[in-house]
Amino acid sequence: MAQAEESTAAGPAGRTPFQILGDALDTLAESGTLDEARRPGAEFLAWSAVHGLAALLVDGPLRGLAAGQVRA
Structure with missing residues (x-):
């Protein structure tokens, strides 16, 4: 996980894509959209x-695959 959080991979906001994903999942759990029991490691x-x-x-x-199939 250390490589997924290296500052060299961070974008303009200072967060890596992996960290942004974690933040989004935390928000989903906090809002009740994602069951908090399923959050760890999601x-x-x-x-x-x-x-x-x-x-x-x-x-x-x-x-x-055609682009339409990929988007679907």
Whole structure:
């Protein structure tokens, strides 16, 4: 996790994409949209799901999908 929070990966607001994801999940839990019991570690599940989909779309078997299919 240390690499995901390195200041060299931070954007103009001083937060890394991984930290921003964590902040968003915290907000969802605080608002009751995300069950607080499911919050711990949720950033790892979300990050890996998006990374996996991206890998399938860029280099994997889904790379030939039309843009409309990718957006859906």
